Amino acid sequence: MRLTWWKITAIVLLAYAVIGGILLPVPELTQLGETIRNLYYHVCMWFAMMILFTISIAQSIKYLRTGSIEHDIKASSYAGVGTYLGLLGYATGAIWASFTWADPNNPAFASFGSIMREPKLIGAAIALLIYGAYFILRSSITDMDQRARVSAVYNIFAYAMLFPSIWIIPRLLPSLHPGQEGNPALNFNDIDARMRMVFYPAVIGWTLLGAWIATLKIRHKILLEQKWFAHEK
Amino acid sequence: MKNKLIAFILSIGVFSANAQGAANNESMASLMRSNGKIYVVVAVVLTILFGLFAYLIRLDRKISKLEKES
Numbered sequence: 373m374r375l376t377w378w379k380i381t382a383i384v385l386l387a388y389a390v391i392g393g394i395l396l397p398v399p400e401l402t403q404l405g406e407t408i409r410n411l412y413y414h415v416c417m418w419f420a421m422m423i424l425f426t427i428s429i430a431q432s433i434k435y436l437r438t439g440s441i442e443h444d445i446k447a448s449s450y451a452g453v454g455t456y457l458g459l460l461g462y463a464t465g466a467i468w469a470s471f472t473w474a475d476p477n478n479p480a481f482a483s484f485g486s487i488m489r490e491p492k493l494i495g496a497a498i499a500l501l502i503y504g505a506y507f508i509l510r511s512s513i514t515d516m517d518q519r520a521r522v523s524a525v526y527n528i529f530a531y532a533m534l535f536p537s538i539w540i541i542p543r544l545l546p547s548l549h550p551g552q553e554g555n556p557a558l559n560f561n562d563i564d565a566r567m568r569m570v571f572y573p574a575v576i577g578w579t580l581l582g583a584w585i586a587t588l589k590i591r592h593k594i595l596l597e598q599k600w601f602a603h604e605k
Numbered sequence: 606m607k608n609k610l611i612a613f614i615l616s617i618g619v620f621s622a623n624a625q626g627a628a629n630n631e632s633m634a635s636l637m638r639s640n641g642k643i644y645v646v647v648a649v650v651l652t653i654l655f656g657l658f659a660y661l662i663r664l665d666r667k668i669s670k671l672e673k674e675s
Contacts, residue, residue, distance in 0.1 A: 379665075383658055390650050394643060584661060591668045598675055 378580055385577030389416075392570045399564045403472055410468050411567060412574040417461030418496075420579040422534070424454035424586065425503075429531040432524035442594065444520035447527055448510060449589040453582045455503045462496060469493075473548050492542040492549040499537040502530045 393412035401408060428450035435443035469490075509526055513519035542549065563571065637644050 386654060387651065390654055391647055394647050394650070584665075588661070588664055588668060591672065595668070595671050595675060602675075 379584055382577055382580035382584055385573045386581060389570060389574035389577050396570060397566055407468060407472055412570050414461060414464040414468055416574045416578040417457045419575045420582045421454045421457040423579045424450045424582050425531055428454060429527055432527040435520055435524045441520060445593045446590050449586045451503060451506060453586040455500060457582055458500050490549055491545040491547050495537040495542045499534050502533050506530050
């Protein structure tokens with residue numbers, strides 16, 4: 373067991389994110405009510421996803437520079453955990469939206485279909501599907517080196533596609549989703565000071581948890597690889 | 606391995622028995638029933654979170670053991 377300092381940090385920060393996130397005071401807003409606390413969980417999923425995808429593309433570029441298969445294993449593991457967190461972010465967003473956007477008094481947003489027309493939701497779905505294609509591409513190539521090279525190049529394309537699909541296009545279109553005119557969660561003047569106290573530690577905590585799971589996947593895959601090579605000899 | 610699992614299950618039993626004992630305690634009972642019982646939610650979410658952490662740590666240990674063997 374490698375219980376290093378950052379794993380302990382992840383445990384402590386996430387425990388704080390749950391206790392502080394549920395119990396500490398938050399600004400009282402109509403419509404959102406107590407659901408504003410989802411900032412510590414739903415938004416953190418996307419932040420952690422973005423950070424893990426950034427680590428993934430860095431490993432892909434490292435693979436293309438060095439040709440070492442270890443970087444390919446790292447790139448695919450970080451992308452896998454990132455995609456999973458993205459799916460969790462999507463699912464939690466669906467729950468949150470159905471209780472804050474769907475207003476029974478407003479027929480325009482009464483139906484599920486009109487909520488699903490949100491540009492931010494469609495953009496996020498496109499981004500996740502592009503990463504889904506990354507794994508389909510990987511599993512369709514049997515040659516190890518070719519798979520690593522092709523998927524590293526595709527990973528760079530997938531990361532580049534994140535920017536128009538989740539950062540740019542949703543901001544050009546009218547949307548109910550917050551964050552239309554910038555990054556409200558990142559802006560120091562915009563986010564409430566009381567929420568900042570929990571939000572930033574929560575982002576770090578969820579990201580470290582994602583990285584922890586990814587390192588376990590990496591170590592498992594490296595072990596499998598070693599076993600395979602030992603068997604070949 | 607099996608012994609560890611049995612010890613783990615037993616420790617859960619001891620822990621939940623403690624929790625019941627604590628619920629009978631006056632101050633704990635009043636804390637858990639205050640503010641619309643929100644502390645119950647905190648306890649439930651923390652239990653799940655730490656259960657997941659325990660799982661991750663066990664997985665980490667198993668992989669470390671395999672790494673030492675190979």
